[in-house]
Amino acid sequence: MTWSQRRATLDDLDELMALETEIYPDDAWSREIMAGELGNEHGYYLVALADDGAVDAYAGLLAPIGTGQGDIQTVSVAPRARRRGLARSMVLQLLNEARRRGVEELFLEVRVGNEPAETLYRELGFEDLAVRPNYYGPGADARTMRLIVPPARTAPAGG
């Protein structure tokens, strides 16, 4: 199976909500929240489409131009599509978009103990900033992580 990625639009709302409720059965975003995310002028969402047509992943950035700061809002990959590098690839694309918007500090929240996600973010250079007790509900703490956005890497010509 291979996947292609493109920017998400409100037309993707139904498929994103189907995946959202599958991945987060206990605390999925409501349709209204997801629609607000997709329609937010300061947002930037990507979807990954499998070659069978299914939306298998999405990831979103919120980065108002002029603030120098941005947030990774979500990174969500269908179980069948995990460990193929989709999340890493999407976060790197969000990072490029953040850089384009002048973001210097990129933040995110991840549930403490969500080892796949914490490992992914650490591998990409995010560092621990704080723990926010009960952020996701009683006993479900959030870790706030931050990446100081590095300059774009360019390869030497002919190198």
Ligand SMILES: CC(C)(COP(=O)(O)OP(=O)(O)OC[C@H]1O[C@@H](n2cnc3c(N)ncnc32)[C@H](O)[C@@H]1OP(=O)(O)O)[C@@H](O)C(=O)NCCC(=O)NCCS
């Ligand atoms: C976390 C999540 C987004 C990772 O998506 P993914 O597409 O499988 O991740 P990738 O294949 O890009 O993995 C990149 C790296 O992250 C780390 N990683 C990913 N899944 C991991 C796992 N289950 N255990 C340990 N490390 C993991 C690895 O370092 C991996 O690199 P490697 O495969 O070369 O070892 C996915 O598991 C998911 O959707 N989980 C449920 C939703 C969620 O928790 N989202 C994060 C909310 S903050």
